[in-house]
Amino acid sequence: MVSGIVFAYTINSVNTGLLSMPDLKRYREQITITQFEPVQDTKLRGVMMAIDRQLRRIKLQTVDDYDWIKIDDVIQVTT
Template sequence: MASKLSGNGIYEGSRIILPEHREAYLNEMSVQERLGKPLLDEQEIQLIEEVIYQSYQQCCSVTLTVFNPFDDEKITGVITSIDRPNRTVKLVRRAEDYSWIKIEEIIAATL
């Protein structure tokens, strides 16, 4: 008869995974997969910058999709200022509601 202590015998029989633990593990893995920011090619970056510039020049409404590790945000408003050294834009949603958004965080833009 083989000893339970040899060859990791004690722990071989205790490898039980509860369904709740398995589900929590799978949820955590799906969240970790989602944390990555999508890489944009030069053409997409140029299109985003053109849409931002058009909104700034023509004072027309634009919808920006901003990267967020948990869920991407869609923000609609008018670009009123572009800060080139810091690479940020000022998006005004209503008369007194605005936010500064980094251009690197924008993953899509539409007029």
């Protein structure tokens, strides 16, 4: 659950800027993000690479590509 705790801290600090990008580089652990979708929630697995504070989204590096996930759509984060 360490990544879940780090991720929750990151979401809460998006507005305050408490966690900078160099801090994120320490946490290269695979996480699974459950994202809200109207029909059925989706799960994405990867490494969090960046946070866009203005657009409130997270860049998740997956095996073959990356996805930008809206912070407001995140339901759950697990390791």
